[in-house]
Structures are given as C-alpha cells and as structure tokens.
Amino acid sequence: MVLRKLTGVFSIALVIGAATFAVAGVPDLDKSTASTAAGVGVTPVMYNLPNGLGATFAQARTTTGVVNATITLTVLDGGMVPVANYSANDMWLQPVAGVGNFNACTGGTTADLNTNASGVTTWAAPLRAGGWSTNNTQIIINGAALTSNTGLVLRHNSTDINGDGAANLADIPLFAADFYGSYAFRSDLQYDGLVNLSDIPRLVSGVGAVCP
Numbered sequence: 001m002v003l004r005k006l007t008g009v010f011s012i013a014l015v016i017g018a019a020t021f022a023v024a025g026v027p028d029l030d031k032s033t034a035s036t037a038a039g040v041g042v043t044p045v046m047y048n049l050p051n052g053l054g055a056t057f058a059q060a061r062t063t064t065g066v067v068n069a070t071i072t073l074t075v076l077d078g079g080m081v082p083v084a085n086y087s088a089n090d091m092w093l094q095p096v097a098g099v100g101n102f103n104a105c106t107g108g109t110t111a112d113l114n115t116n117a118s119g120v121t122t123w124a125a126p127l128r129a130g131g132w133s134t135n136n137t138q139i140i141i142n143g144a145a146l147t148s149n150t151g152l153v154l155r156h157n158s159t160d161i162n163g164d165g166a167a168n169l170a171d172i173p174l175f176a177a178d179f180y181g182s183y184a185f186r187s188d189l190q191y192d193g194l195v196n197l198s199d200i201p202r203l204v205s206g207v208g209a210v211c212p
C-alpha cells in the first residue's frame with residue numbers, strides 16, 4: 001500500500017517535470033524540425049576540411065553530381081511557438097556515433113546564425129571538421145539531439161582521413177591504400193562512388209588544413 005502511494009507521488013512528480021520542460025521559449029526536441037534541401041531519397045555527402053575551406057552545403061554531392069544539402073532547422077517550444085534569437089553556438093551537427101571517425105573542430109559544426117523571428121536557422125557555410133561518417137547526421141540543441149527525426153541523411157568525408165583534426169601527410173597512405181584497394185567511402189573525396197584520379201585534387205588541396 002505504501003509502495004503504491006509512493007508510486008503515485010513519483011508519477012505526479014514526473015508529470016510536473018514534463019510540464020516544466022515544455023515552458024515557453026525552451027526548444028522542444030520533438031516539436032522542432034529539420035530537413036535538408038536535398039529532400040527524401042537522396043544521400044548527400046559533405047566534403048569537409050578542418051580549416052573550413054571544404055564544400056558548402058550547396059556543394060554536397062551524390063553519385064550523380066552536386067546536390068544542395070542546406071539544412072533548415074525550425075526551433076519551436078512546447079507550445080509550438082517559434083524560439084527567436086536562439087544562439088547559433090547552442091545548435092550543432094553531430095553524426096550518429098558508431099561508424100567512421102568524424103571529428104569536428106571546436107564550434108566547427110554550429111548553425112550559421114541565431115534563429116530568426118520564425119525560429120529558423122540554417123547550415124549552408126562549410127563545416128570545420130575532419131574524418132568521415134556514413135551514419136545519419138543529428139541536430140543537437142543545447143546538448144540533446146532532436147527527437148522529431150532519427151538524424152538527417154547526410155554523410156561526411158575529408159582529406160583528414162584519420163580524423164585527427166589535421167589534413168596532412170599522415171593521411172596520404174590511407175588514401176593510397178584505398179586508391180589501390182577495394183572501394184572505401186572515406187577516400188571518395190569527390191564523391192561519386194569511386195576512388196580514382198578525380199579524388200586527388202581534393203586530397204592535394206586539402207593537405208595542410210588544420211583546425212583554427
């Protein structure tokens with residue numbers, strides 16, 4: 001009986017907690033939404049460099065060529081009201097862990113701007129990051145991933161193939177191994193489903209890029 005009462009108290013506490021979480025002006029991870037301009041059924045790949053001189057989101061690629069993968073995020077609170085002027089520093093990208101070695105520089109994947117009056121921000125400018133990932137890319141708001149989707153279909157690679165934050169001579173042997181070996185996404189820098197001569201200009205021009 002005592003246990004039952006205690007359970008009731010805990011339930012009420014949980015409900016109060018949930019209600020508090022949905023206060024005005026606080027981003028709601030389930031009601032906020034994000035998408036890429038590439039649309040459904042497309043798998044864009046971003047080419048990133050630690051110094052931010054990799055591809056813009058409009059220069060993402062699929063096996064058939066360039067595709068605009070610009071991300072639009074609409075931040076809403078629990079009452080579906082736009083959260084305006086939310087800090088760009090508190091919204092960032094992070095691939096789902098488990099595959100690859102994606103490694104962003106500090107602040108290297110934050111949104112372009114604070115949210116506008118409609119609660120909207122974008123990712124269009126190049127990221128500052130190295131390493132690679134073939135998993136979905138999550139939108140993180142103040143440390144927690146959006147729950148309104150399971151991540152955006154957006155993959156990443158970089159001349160910083162080993163993902164240590166610097167594209168340098170240590171990455172070249174990895175490329176060489178993939179160039180002569182079986183296909184490896186990490187070295188498909190000019191993404192088209194093949195690792196061949198067309199990937200070498202990005203490899204060469206990327207060497208020397210480090211986090212700022």
Ligand SMILES: [Ca+2]
Pocket residue numbers: 130159160161162163164165166167168170171
């Ligand atoms: Ca490296």
Ligand SMILES: [Ca+2]
Pocket residue numbers: 188189190191192193194195196198199
């Ligand atoms: Ca290629």
